[in-house]
Amino acid sequence: MALATVVLFTQDLRVHDHPALAAAVERPGPTLPVFVLDSALTGRSARDRAVPGR
Numbered sequence: 001m002a003l004a005t006v007v008l009f010t011q012d013l014r015v016h017d018h019p020a021l022a023a024a025v026e027r028p029g030p031t032l033p034v035f036v037l038d039s040a041l042t043g044r045s046a047r048d049r050a051v052p053g054r
Contacts, residue, residue, distance in 0.1 A: 002029025009035040 005024040013035060015021055024031040 002027070004030045004032050006032045006034055009033060 005027050007018070007021045007024045009018075021031070021033065
């Protein structure tokens with residue numbers, strides 16, 4: 001069984017031009033995308049990027 005590849009999203013969730021994600025999906029096994037929602041970041045985000053309801 002192939003090991004999973006973890007891809008950490010840090011500032012944004014773009015997937016169409018994410019080099020690490022592109023490399024991960026080429027590897028055998030599952031790809032696990034990870035994004036940690038940090039309140040320190042959401043407080044300074046632009047209005048259109050903020051999480052609804054927060």
